[in-house]
Amino acid sequence: MLRTARSSRKAISILPRSFYERAPDIVARALLGKLVVREMEGESLIGRIVEVEAYFGKEDPAAHSYVGRTMRNAVLFGPPGFAYVYFIYGMYYCLNVSCEPDGEAGGVLIRALEPIAGLATMAKLRKLPPNPKPQMLTSGPGRLCQALDITRAAHNDLDVTSPTSLLRFERDDYRVSGIVVTPRIGIRQAAELPARFLIEGNKFVSRGG
DNA sequence: GGAGCGATGTCCT
DNA sequence: GGACATCGCTCCG
Numbered sequence: 001m002l003r004t005a006r007s008s009r010k011a012i013s014i015l016p017r018s019f020y021e022r023a024p025d026i027v028a029r030a031l032l033g034k035l036v037v038r039e040m041e042g043e044s045l046i047g048r049i050v051e052v053e054a055y056f057g058k059e060d061p062a063a064h065s066y067v068g069r070t071m072r073n074a075v076l077f078g079p080p081g082f083a084y085v086y087f088i089y090g091m092y093y094c095l096n097v098s099c100e101p102d103g104e105a106g107g108v109l110i111r112a113l114e115p116i117a118g119l120a121t122m123a124k125l126r127k128l129p130p131n132p133k134p135q136m137l138t139s140g141p142g143r144l145c146q147a148l149d150i151t152r153a154a155h156n157d158l159d160v161t162s163p164t165s166l167l168r169f170e171r172d173d174y175r176v177s178g179i180v181v182t183p184r185i186g187i188r189q190a191a192e193l194p195a196r197f198l199i200e201g202n203k204f205v206s207r208g209g
Numbered sequence: 210g211g212a213g214c215g216a217t218g219t220c221c222t
Numbered sequence: 223g224g225a226c227a228t229c230g231c232t233c234c235g
Contacts, residue, residue, distance in 0.1 A: 053227070062227070072220060089228050090217025096227085109227055142228045152219095186227050 015169045017161045020080030024054035024099045024106040028197050031097075031108060033176040035116065037168045038148040045121060045148050047113030047138050048174065051198040051205045053184045055096070057105035061189035065105030075157050076105045083167055085145070085156040092142030095150055097160055097169065111185070111196070113138035114204040115147070122147035140206040177201075 015034065020027055031049050038045040055063040057076075064073040064086065075084040076098050084096040084107055100106040115122055115137045122137045123130060126147050138144040145151075150167065160169045178200030183192055185206070198205045 055227075064227080067221075070221075086227085087219060088226060090219080090226090092217095092228050094227060111227085140228070184227070188226090 012170050012172045014161055014163060015081075015171055017079070017081040020097060020099050020161075021101055022080075022099060024056055024108055025195060025197075027097075027099045028052045028054040028108045028195070029179060031110075031169070032179060032197055032199050033174050035170045035172060036095075036110065036113060036144075036148070037170055038118075038150065039166045039168075040118070040121065040149070043118055043121060045118035046116040047144065047148070048116055049110060049112075050114050050202045051110075051112035051196070053109040053111055053197070054195040055107050055109060056195075057100065060193075062184065062187040062191070062193075063105070063107070065107070066189075069105075073105070076107050078102060078157075081159060081161040083150075083155050083158045083160055085150060085152045087152055088142070093145035093151055094141045095145055095155075109141060110144065111141045112198075112204055112206045113144050113147075114202065125149050135204055139204050 031052050034049050036047050057065050060066055065076045069077045075082050079102040080099050082098045084098055085093055088094055095110045096107040098107050115134050123132050128136060137147045155167050158167050159165055160167055176199055180198050180200050181194045182196045183194055184196045
């Protein structure tokens with residue numbers, strides 16, 4: 001086997017729970033450029049976060065937590081740094097992470113990733129032909145859950161700060177150059193609030209890059 | 210490339 | 223019973 005010149009490995013570390021123990025819009029901004037790591041059997045599927053939305057607690061009519069604590073949204077009221085996965089429109093899952101201290105509701109919706117590793121597996125999971133345009137893999141909240149095989153049954157309430165978790169959020173030395181703020185997408189309540197954050201000029205945002 | 214729309218399950222009222 | 227933090231397909235330009 002050829003010995004290749006291997007550059008120094010990028011420093012990767014898990015985001016600590018304190019990272020999430022803040023207001024959702026602060027966490028949302030900070031999550032841009034971070035990595036979502038999904039451990040499959042023998043393979044890591046990795047994507048970089050390029051688009052997110054903040055959902056606030058009981059004051060936000062568009063948030064699932066607006067109605068108060070229920071069975072469905074309990075994770076949002078729990079401690080920070082846990083995955084909140086819900087099923088929408090009869091077909092798709094959406095991935096969020098809980099924010100704010102235990103007892104306070106809040107979360108960030110992951111809307112789009114730039115695929116980094118495991119693209120062939122992602123294409124299979126998305127039921128796309130081989131070598132699709134990479135934008136088709138993870139640009140959109142429903143798409144990225146399909147590409148990473150994220151479901152409510154398997155991943156809701158998982159601790160994304162645990163080194164042994166099947167779903168983790170990590171950081172490397174990537175730097176975000178610029179951030180664009182817009183209203184949130186696909187909601188009717190509080191639709192004017194600027195709470196969607198995306199990396200400026202990135203080709204993998206779900207729309208309006 | 211953009212608007213319109215149907216497919217589909219789960220939760221809350 | 224209705225709303226829903228979507229997607230991918232039509233049609234039309």
